[in-house]
Amino acid sequence: MWLLVFLAWLVIWAGGTYWYLFGKPSPFSLESVRPPGPREYDQKKRDKVIKQGFSLDKVPQNLDVIVIGSGIGGLTAGATLAKAGKKVLVLEQHDQAGGCCHTYVEKGFEFDVGLHYIGQLHENSLLRIAFDQLSEGQLEFQELNQHFDTIQIGLGDERREYTMVSGKTEMKAHLLKQFPDERKAIETFFEIMKVSAKKTHYLATLKLIPRWVSLFLVKSGIADLVSPVFRLSGTCATELVNTLTTNKDLHVMFSYLFYGVPPRDSSIVINALLVHHYKRGAYYPKGGASEIAFHIVRTIQKHGGNCLVRAPVSQILVNEEGAAYGVKVRKGLEEVEIHASVVVSNCGIFNTFQRLLPPEIQVKHDIQERVNMMKHARGSFLVFSGFDGTKEELGLVSTNFWLFKNNDMDKSMDDFFALSKEDAPDNIPMMFITMPSSKDPEAQIRHPGKSCMTILTMAKYEWFEEWKDTAVRKRGDEYHKYKMRFAKNLFDWACTLFPKIKDKLVFQEVATPLTNVHYLGAQRGAMYSAEHNLDRFHAEAVAKNRCDTPVKNLYISGQDVFSCGIAGALHGGLLCAATVLDHIIYIDLLLLKKKLKKRKAKELAQLATKKLQHKWRELGKLPFSLDFPSSSTETWPGAAAFSADIGEQRLVPAHGCKPSLMRAAPLDTGSSSQLDCLKPSRERLQMDGSCGCWPASSCGRLQRGGQRGRSSNIWKRRNAGLKHWRRECSNMDSV
Secondary structure, three states: OHHHHHHHHHHHHHHHHHHHHHHOOOOOOHHHOOOOOOOOOOHHHHHHHHOOEOOHHHOOOOOOEEEEOOOHHHHHHHHHHHHOOOOEEEEOOOOOOOHHHOEEEEOOEEEEOOOOOEEOOOOOOHHHHHHHHHHOOOOOEEEOOOEEEEEEEOOHHHOEEEEEEOOOOHHHHHHHHHOOOOHHHHHHHHHHHHHHHHHHHHHHHHHHOOHHHHHHHHHOOHHHHHOOHHHHOOOEHHHHHHHHOOOHHHHHHHHOOOOOOOHHHOEHHHHHHHHHHOOOOEEEEOOOOHHHHHHHHHHHHHOOOEEEEOOOEEEEEEOOOOEEEEEEEEEOOEEEEEEOOEEEEOOOHHHHHHHHOOHHHHOOHHHHHHHHOOOEOOEEEEEEEEEEOOHHHHOOOOOEEEEEOOOOHHHHHHHHHOOOOOOHHHOOOEEEEEOHHHHOOOHHHHOOOEEEEEEEEEEOHHHOHHHOOOEOOEOOHHHHHHHHHHHHHHHHHHHOOOHHHHHHEEEEEEEOHHHHHHHHOOHHHOOOOEOOOHHHHOHHHHHHOOOEOOOEOEEEOOOOOOOOHHHHHHHHHHHHHHHHHOOOHHHHHHHHHHHHHHHHHHHHHHHHHHHHHHHHHHHOOOOOEEEOOHHHHHOOOOOOOOEEEEOOEEEEEOOOOOOOOEEEOOOOOOOOOOEEEOOOOHHHHOEOOEOOOOOOOOOOOEEEOOOOOOOOHHHHOOOOHHHHHHHHHHOOOOO
């Protein structure tokens, strides 16, 4: 009796789990992705999408979701929910959608304000599939040079230069070449990279399963038994790297992708993930960074939603039951209420909990607990420079440059942020240089004969705080003189790398932490929102920092949920959408990835078969044609089970038989057909670097039948594709 009860419970549990994971309709599909259309260069048409001003008549009726903030996290959540059938409205306080993905044009120069390069966009990667779904296939990316980053340490004669290159094996090999005595340290760091990259989804899972389950797994130690990533996420980067090597330059290479946090206060998992992010290549959107917002907003509009700018949200509406039900938007001197059953905030955890919620909600214990988990991040300082001349004339490249005055990043940052306001501009310890016009292949189409450069470093909000109550572009001469001291020192440092730009400078503008507050709504000018310190990435903190909030129907999206950067904010948006829908949409993305890999394997198999047919006909050894059966890729992804038609006869390979290059022998209708095996000659058969034939075998017998033959086990290996084909062929090169 009890056994039957247990079995019944098990069946119900299994059925419920299957329905939860796979039974709900997916917002994503292969059919929604279409070939990219022509690029839209007409600025007026683009403005109708990303600069559509707020008015009540543009608000869709019967809203389901309001998204506050049009950064990549908000747009990702909005587009995913829109594709899931929700009526979505995105509200942006600035005059252009996109957040850190937006660009601005001034005097013929186009600058990106936050997107500099993106990794993990190789074919059929999860991030690439996500972008394709969000833009419905309209986003295109240009892969940068394999040498994507240059790191310089020191000044003058003591300057050392190192480079980072992309590639599954090339990145580590190149680093070993530059540090030949540090093999063990580099190999260990790459093992940490591998674990971090492959197991990060466990950290994301803590945010999706019930909170009490997450905390139980972490506090009981079960999580640590499942994967070392939970322990590594709370491990200090400096402490771990110190156990690997005493080479300070190599320390910098492991942590050079700085995000406002010294290595001493950062997680080794985040530092390792950032390096791994570019292992398969660095990319930049064709048409500029604003293409991302342009196409994702169109996806939202296509599904009945909208994105409106110049729509500053002044308050999140919360009813007596403690549930969010809409927002107030400032329209001139008035405030307009807009209602929806779900509110998603993409404007940062501090803006959400300390500014937008009603005062009586802000003081609640659960809200204060969430706020106290985070710290304000440091501000950023940017210099935008425009030059007359092409990248070839000025010697500009698509490679990014990271410059450090010494190899002690912890001490450098501590000393810099301890400086007085007066001393800070003359003692900048590090900076980042990027040249968007050199990355975008279409930049010269939009702005011929122009080039631009963006320089970025960190800055304390307190150094600029005295001007916080002044109006943008009207902050006074003292403010202008002070910020230009930073700009001059940064630009002069850049000129040591690119001397030709100094005489070609025709435009320069500076963005301080106050600029970020005004245009990005970033509290205290922090471009990366809440600080990405070590405390934030302990497994318990990860489990508590979720998309859902103590306020019912209010959700958090973007960088504060997952991590910084375009990819981190996008994943924050996906996690938010998954929480709202109560559906793990990552499973949908993984299923799409599997389908796309199958499709790619089939395409490669068809291409390989066509090449084989062409080669055999060229050799004059094939008096019949090969028929590639569409269903056979399930049995042999490498090149598929083949059949040969001779007149009315269909010849198929016998079970367990792998044919080599064959010629037809006279057919005996009363017995099994025979094909003679030929040993291929390397010189005669070489094609595209391989022998261009079927895998070698001592047997070439064929059986005659009406059905296609089954392939041997070696042909059934999943995901073998053309790699298996070429590997087998290369083994024959010595024949």
